[in-house]
Amino acid sequence: MADIFHGWFADGAQPFPAVMRLEEYEGPILDDLRAGRTVRIEDTRDPALARPDLAAIAEVGVTALLSVPLIVGGTLVVNLSVHQHAARRWTEGEVALVQEVAERLWADLVRARAEAALRALNASLEERVEERTRRLADLNAELGALITRTARNLEAPVGYLSRFLGPGRPADLLAELPPHGPSALEDELARLRGVVQDLRQLARLEDQGLNTELLPLGELFAEVQAGAGSRAEWLIQPLPIVRGDRGLLKQALAVLLTFTLSDTRGARSVDVSSEEIDGEVWVTVQDDGLGLSGEEAATLFDLAVRTEQAVPLLPGSGLVQVRRILARHGGWAWAEARLNGGRVVLAFPRDESVSELEALFRQEGR
Structure with a gap:
């Protein structure tokens, strides 16, 4: 199958089919195109050139044909064709012009595809950078939250201990503690032990090469x-x-x-x-x-x-x-x-x- 992805038609010209079955055009024309040779047909209806491939082209309204192939990696990728419904003797200048246009079009196409690929790559890289930045921000926010929570967790046990260790503390301070005081202190100390364990574990992970x-x-x-x-x-x-x-x-x-x-x-x-x-x-x-x-x-x-x-x-x-x-x-x-x-x-x-x-x-x- 061949897709006709772009075409221009003069007024009164018969539209070219959007899709062509290549097997219907097998013969010297396709052989030349696949070999990278420019095809020049002046009259597809010439009795002296009676061939199935020319007859198939004539059926779609093409009498004169000039086609320049593009070979990539040994494979026919695309061809630029100029044709008309009346017979025409193609000059060397016309052939050279179509060949030059084909080369320029291919260069523009390659450049456009490269630019599109570069834009897509840049967009992908930007998305990945944004995702990595977000992950790093999450880690930093997590550390910031940990520092804040650690400071808050230290306040209660430090308050209790400062009453025991501070100057001028009463001798009977233990008797002044409310009934739930020792239990609350134990809970706070247990929480602190968990914080210390997490911090030590984090430090080991961050420091290890x-x-x-x-x-x-x-x-x-x-x-x-x-x-x-x-x-x-x-x-x-x-x-x-x-x-x-x-x-x-x-x-x-x-x-x-x-x-x-x-x-x-x-x-x-x-x-x-x-x-x-x-x-x-x-x-x-x-x-x-x-x-x-x-x-x-x-x-x-x-x-x-x-x-x-x-x-x-x-x-x-x-x-x-x-x-x-x-x-x-x-x-x-x-x-x-x-x-x-x-x-x-x-x-x-x-x-x-x-x-x-x-x-x-x-x-x-x-």
Whole structure:
């Protein structure tokens, strides 16, 4: 099939069909065009040139034909044709003119397509930069909220302790405490211990250097699965290779699977798959356990919520590590709200060198 994507017709000229079946025009004309040769026909109705391909062209109202082909990679891609309903003797100047117009049109088309591809690439890069900026802003906001909450959490126990340690304190201060005072102090100290634990954990993750290498995620998931000791049924679909720190990513997966396979969630099957979206590799971990509400999904990885304990948390509150580790690799992690089952997405940046390596493996596997 050949599509006629543009045409100009003089007044009174017979319109050319929008689609042509090439098999109806097989013969010397198509042979010449496919070979990159300009076709010049002065009269398709000339008895001396009686051929099926010329007859087919004559049926659509073409008597004289001048056609310049464009060959790309050895294949006929497009041709620029000039024709009329009366016989015509084409001059060398006319042939040269049509050839020059064809070359200029192709150059303009290539440039237009390159510009369109560049615009699309720039738009894609801008979207990715905006998304990375948003993720970084989320992390910064999370740290800011953590600092604010930590300061507020310190106020109550510091107030209590200052009464014990401050100058001029009464000797019988303990007797003056209300009945709920010791219990409240213990609660505040317990909250502080949780804050300190989270801060130490965060500090370790931020300070630890990244030893990046090429990691087949399928193997990494299999290692973590083997160590989980769960009776759940697993389906680990083919996963890509990523560039990352084996120890940190294995730690992130172990924490995630601790949450996924917790007794409270009751998951009996786990499905791990991947897909490429917007320059990233999204690895999805789905299970058939307890679903997540919108609030739980939105705050599952938030360190601030983990510290504040404002939202009831499911087992696996160490999930804050997962997002921090993915962020250090240039990725992200989030959960999706579902009535039944859990769905967590781990986003990794796509590495072109890794893509080439995977393509090589696929070729060797054939």
